[in-house]
Each structure stands twice: as C-alpha cells, then as structure tokens.
Amino acid sequence: MSLHLAPPFPHLFDASDRPKTGLWICSGSPTAAEIIGGSGCDWVLIDGEHSPITVEKTLSLLQAVAAYPVVPVVRVPVNDTVLIKQFLDLGAQNIMVPMVHTAEDARRAVAAMHYPPRGVRGVGSALARSSRWNLVDNYLAHAAESISLIVQIESAEAVSQAAEIAGTEGVDALFIGPSDLAASMGYLGQQTHPEVLDNVRRTIAAAKEARVVVGVNCFNLEQARSYAEQGVDFIAIGADVQILASGSQAMLAKFNS
Template identity: 50%
Template structure:
C-alpha cells in the first residue's frame, strides 16, 4: 500500500489559484456535504471551531472519497498535538500565530521523524500508516506532508522573510483578522496599514520561493489578494454561508434580520 497522494501539496507547486472553504460545523456529515461541491480544498478548523481529535478524524474520513483536499488547522503548534493530527491521517497542517523562524523550525521538526525531527512513531496504531500497511512510511512520510504557517501578527510580518525561508515550510497563510486587531484596527482589515502589512507578507513569501494563502470571504477582497499573488484562497465559511442563505430564505416569507455580508475579519 502506498501513502495517499497529497494533491493539495502538489497544487502548490503549480502556477494556479486554488479556492477553498472553511469548515466550522465540526461534523463529518457537514464536511462531506461541502466536499461534494467542487471546492479545491476544505479547511477543517481546529482552532476556533469546537473540534477534537475524534471529530477531525471523522471529517477526514468523510471527505476522503472526494477530490476536495482537507487541510487541518491545529489549535496550537504543540508537538504532541501535531503528532496526533498526523497519526489520524492529516497530511496538510496549518498552524496559527507563527511569529519567528525558530517557531517555524520547531514545527518542521514536529512533523518529521528522527533523526530529522521529533515525531513519535505510532506504527500499527496510526491511520496515517494505514495501520502498518505502508511499509516505508517512516522514510517517506515527509514527501506527502505539507506545512502551512499562519502569519497574523505584527511580529510575524516583521519576521516573515525568515519564516518563509525555513526549509520544510511549504506555505504562509496570512490572517487578516488577528493582524488587524494586533495593529490596533479590530474588525478593519481594509485599513491601509493592515493592507500594507498583508501585501508585504505576500511579497516576502513569494520572494522566498514559497506560496501564500489567505481567507477572503468577500469577492473583492479575494480578487485583490489573488492579484497580489495569493495562490490558495478560502472564499467562504460554511457557517456564514448557511446563516446567510437561511436569512435570505426567511425574508421571502416574513420580515427578518437585515442581510449581513460575509465576514471580512474571520
């Protein structure tokens, strides 16, 4: 048995834009529905959604038959948690609030087995190895693993060149919400200073030969960031889309809350 091919990682090497959707319902059933829609990738959010290792596993299993590629965002860069996420079969990880190259190097080590890292060996207990069905997993796992670090603070942007240059970091994902809050403009990622920082992070990542991504649920934001060079863009959030569609449906029959646009800050 071979290690599953990481089509998301392979797409990063191509000069094309991929479009993703945030998954926040924390259930395999909802994730599977989204996986049938044609998005290139789906972000299973372990940071702000009420996810646990078992619920993330259920979503990975639910989306496995479909072309939409799963990306798992960890709640933290803790090496023990990363070990668990990799063992249940996550191949692409996004880690929030990375601010230094040292942090990035620690994350790379957490994703690799000794002697190149510190990942513990799960062997026959791990879905990632197909329960020891992949004979050379220990030697080849890193080839199909993908690490995305999130730069979403002023300090992170200051160090983005060094972060992006770390070997083993595949991509840098900019977080407009936390960045705008940290710069003193909460809820306003369109502030010129925030936009300047975002543009700098994108440019620096590309200059390092790496790929940049971003969350942009509103079309004008998404197209602007695409024009700046973002190669993978999340253009929707499942919870927000359901809420907006439900409000639109209700207003056909009775007066309801005013329409709300997709968030610019999540």
C-alpha cells in the first residue's frame, strides 16, 4: 500500500475570484475544531502561539478537521528549528511562523522546513505521521512538494523589509497581523489607525509585486471587506473562542432585554 499527500496550502488559491476565508481554532477542543471545519470556511488556523495548544494537541486537531473540506494551517509558537521539525513530523503540511521581522528570519524559517542540503530539518520521517510511517512513496525526496511556509508580517520592521521577505526563496505566503503591527507602531489596540492601514496596504502591494500569496487577519468584518477589495488572497475573520464569547453574550443580552 502507498499513499500520496494532498497538495499544500498555496494551491487553495488557484483560479479564485475571492479571498479564501478562514477561522481560528484556539480552544484546543476537537469538537470545536469539527464545528469550525464544517462551517463552510476554506481554511482553519490551528494556533500554537496564543493558545494552550501543544504539539500533541495539534495532532488531535488535525485529525478532527481531516474529514472536512478545509485546509489546516498550523501556527507554531516561535520561529524555532526544533519546534518546526516537530510540527512537520506530526503531519502539519502548512506551517505559519509568527514574528518574522527580517529576511534573515525568513531564511531561518525556510531552512527549518526542508531537509539538507536545502535546509536543516532533521530526518525522522520513518517514525512520523508526516510520511504516514513510510506509506508515502519516497517521502524524503518529495517532502518539499507537500508543505508550505507562511510567514507573518506583524511589525514596522517587517513592513520595511516586506519586499525582501516576500522575495525569499521558500516563502510561499505572507500573513499580516495588524494587531501586533499596530502595537509595534505605538498604536496598541488601534488596528484601524490610518498609519497601520497604510502599512498593511504597503505590505499587500509588496507581496503582489513579488507575486507571493498574501493574507491578513481581521475580525472586523467591515475592514476585512476592505482588505478583500485590496486584493488579499486569504483572510481570517474569526475564532472559535471569539465566536462563542460574542455569540453567547449577544444571545443573553437579547433575551434579557
């Protein structure tokens, strides 16, 4: 028996006339992950940075959404070679790396994604879900074809180097984080400040110039539509915990009024 892995995240954007919408999975609940997976969104972000989701928990969440027509993206907590290796080995095909401020940061993330001589990823695929325990034919030779790297632009420094980061070989997509970007600019909590919006626009333009897929995080639906009009390829518009919190509060407020 032999298996073949599905293509990675960037292929989701082929021949699309709208940005692909995504939702975060932050709770760590496989049940919530299934609900999000069946919601009709195009992709899900399993968040290992701002949540209690560990490497082991990520595996159960990947398994939970596997039955649904969504593309899972796993955000690692930090740009770390060992952690990226672990998430890849457990079968995460689409890795998002936060806080990539420079082209050197981007090159380090690329190296962590790939086996030598291209990179520094340790070889343990025979023991790992990534190769389905050697059921994937010639996994080592073709691993690069089944993974993608998304790097986050979320600081003023990163915006200034966006063109170089986008042009880094091995970077498949940029994902803009307006919240941390605003904080780095001295506008904490002001994601729609005009200067923040201008830096987001500049980053989108840099990605388009480099012909690299670009996305953005935005839970403000009105602003999200504005980003869609600017030509982003993918966008995250909500999270399981945020939907539960806002939905439950709105229902109680409506009933109690």
